[in-house]
Amino acid sequence: MSENSGHSGHDVQREVSELEGKSTTASRLFDLRLIIGGLFVVYGIIVTIAGINPSDASLDKSEGININLWTGIAMLLLGIFFLGWVKLRPVPPVELAEPAAAEPDGPGEKPTVE
Numbered sequence: 001m002s003e004n005s006g007h008s009g010h011d012v013q014r015e016v017s018e019l020e021g022k023s024t025t026a027s028r029l030f031d032l033r034l035i036i037g038g039l040f041v042v043y044g045i046i047v048t049i050a051g052i053n054p055s056d057a058s059l060d061k062s063e064g065i066n067i068n069l070w071t072g073i074a075m076l077l078l079g080i081f082f083l084g085w086v087k088l089r090p091v092p093p094v095e096l097a098e099p100a101a102a103e104p105d106g107p108g109e110k111p112t113v114e
Helices: 009-029 032-052 056-061 067-088
Strands: none
Touching: 032 067
């Protein structure tokens, strides 16, 4: 770190820590398990409510089975499973790899001839 950069090592480390925290938060926010689980719970509630008081016509179509109620309950259970999975197995924090020191004549490179 050069003295002309205007940032001390502590400032740079603090900024890197903040960026890592934001990256981890973003990856957890957009975890597909959270999105899928949330959608299944919302749709499960809607379908379950529709199946609580079925009409005679809808029961006749499904041969006496209240398909909306059973499908809604299944969707709720699946959504709760996904949300529980997110809670029990959260996304691990992103580990940034340290850049390797560049070797002028490293493996796989041709030696330079001047």
